[in-house]
Amino acid sequence: MERLQPLIITIFGATGDLTHRKLLPALYMLYSQQLIPDNIRVYAIGRRDWSEGEYCDQAMQQLAGFLKDRPQPIDIEQFLAHVHYRKLPFDADAAAYQAFGRQLDADEKTLGQRAVRLFFLATAPEYFDVIARKLTQAHIMTKGDLHGRILIEKPFGESLETARQLNRALTGLLSDEQIYRIDHYLGKEMIRNILAVRFANGVFESLWDKEHIDNIQITLDEQIGVGTRGGYYEQSGVLRDMLQNHLLQMLSLVMMEPPATLGAQDVRQAKKDVVKALRLYTQQSARSDVVLGQYGPGNGMKGYREEDRVQEDSQTPTYVALRAQVDTPRWQGMPVYLRTGKRMPRSRAQVVVEFARPKDVPPYAAFAGVPPSLLVIEVQPADGLRVAFNAKKPGSALATQRAQLDYCHSCQYGGNVPEAYETLLLDAYLGNGTLFADWEEIEASWAFVESIQPAADYAQYPNYAAGSEGPEAATQLLARDGRRWHDVEPPVTA
Known part of the structure; x- marks a missing residue:
């Protein structure tokens, strides 16, 4: 087996929920499958006054819970032996960062060669450029040296202008190739599978245009409310929390042109071309083509304005259809x-x-009113594909019935498919930027989202009950076009 390049990963914000729920389980799975080096160093950076033992004890409990339904080929303790907690305020002075840099240099000397250094910023966005600046000032990272890579979670800015400010700050310190902007949806198996479905199957790609497709619908619904994140959600709302990133990332993969290659540069170029081609809303089209909503009380659940840390007259949207x-x-x-x-x-x-009804086929009376053919790409909770089409009913009459072909992706592998962060962390280690967001794509997505603002100026909240299908205006949005939402239930799997 070829020897893997050494890896040192540093997680800033390592006492937070993201680290315990996603990052440490992902690293454990990569380590247990020997996809990353067995002499990995993981530095968990936090501001709490914990010992290394206290941190690992807590991590042990969390990992045991999150991994209970996943294969565990090695003991969790074996992985945690590589995890080291360090108390380091994110805005600490130069001496503190320089001391940490000396530790990394000593690790590389022990490892016998230069390591890939990943720095995952699982922190509030206001610390992104602060930490990047501290790392470069301490010479822990150097602009243009691709051994050092920084990983940044959404949200990337709070608006078009703040996103530009953050990008200027980061690219002033590091090259763009060193900056990995994460949208974890791009790490999901069925999101990645869109590339294979489209480009490895002539039956789909040959029909993948406006001549053969009537419309495309992308749905991302959450049963939960804002929970304990009311303070965050008041600042973001659904447009920044979901539309600007997850939904537009899904759209870009579904609607991009075939890239010249499946390499990172070509795929990212094809994706950003789609987002840059999104028609911006005018004041008139924002009011007619965008529906914003906020959930009120219903079905035994409280409304958004009753949630913790939410203003009682909040105008923050929790729903959008467009x-x-x-x-x-x-x-x-x-x-x-x-x-x-x-x-x-x-x-x-x-x-x-x-799919559109074929234009060159006569309108046979026997097939009048049959539903359209559908391709359904299930991302979650199910992950797979479904083709819904019309077939003849048994008997002498030429009557039709609905039929479908199903493919369950995780069922093929006993449920043992990689989680999103496993994929993204491994790609970052390998230097594969294909499934990370490009800056120009992010910039275009912010411009699109900000063009929706006129719709918010006229919204009246709350306008749908918790547990309902959303505002009635969202149904009317499609009805005006002679269409309807396809509420396709995921298949029941054993």
Whole structure:
């Protein structure tokens, strides 16, 4: 087996929820499968006055819980022997960062060669440029040296202008190739599978245009409310929390042109071309083509304005549905409908492609009113594909019935498919930037989201009950076009 390049990963914000729920379990799975070096160093950076033993004891409890349904080929203790807690305020003085840098240099000397240094910033966004500046000032990272890579979680800025400010700050310190902007949805198996479904199957890609597709619908619903994140959500709302990143990332993969190669540069170029081609809303189109909502009390659940740390007269939207246009030759004139919301009846993420009725086939009376053919890409909770089509009923009459072909992705592997952060952390270690967001794509997505603002100026909240399907206006949005939302339930799996 080829020897893996040494890896030192430093997690800033290592006492937080993201680290315990996602990052440490992902690193354990990569380590146990020998996808990362067996002499890995993991530095957990926090501001709490904990000993290394106290941190690992807590991590042990958390990991045991989160990994209970996953294979555990090695003892968790064996992995945690590589985890080291360090108390280091994010805005600490130069001496503290320089001391940490000497520790990393000593590690590399022990390892016998230079290591890939990953720095995961699981912190509040206001610390992103602070930590990056401290790391470069202490010469822990150097601009242009690709051994050092920084990983940043969404949100990337709070607006178009703050995103630009953050990008200027980071690219002044590091090269763009060293900055990995994470949207964890891009690490999900069925999101990645979109590339294979489209480009490895002529049956789909040959029909992948406005001539053969009537519309595309992308849904990302959450059954939960804001929970304990009311303070954060008041500042972000659904547009910044979900639309600007997850939904537009899904849209870009579904609607991009075939890239020249499947390499990082070509895929990212194809994705950002889609987002840059999104038609911005005018004041008039924002009011007609965008529906914003906020959940009120219903079905035994409290409304958004009753949630902890939420203003009693809050105007923050928790739901959005919209009609968008991608102005490229392949898609111009074909609508794509996006929707996402909290306190929905179910949690799901799916893409529904509604194929157009064939123009060169006569309108046979026997087939009048049959539903359209659909391709459904299930992202979560199920992960797989479904093709829904019409077939003849048994008997002498030429009557039709609904039929479907199902593919369950995780079922093929006994449920043992990589979690999103396993994929993203491994790609970052290997230097594969394919599934990380490009700055120009982020910039274009912020411009699109900010063009929606006129719709917020006229919204009246609350306008849907918790546990309902969302605002009635979202149904009318499609009804005006002679269409409807396809509420496709995921298949029941054993």
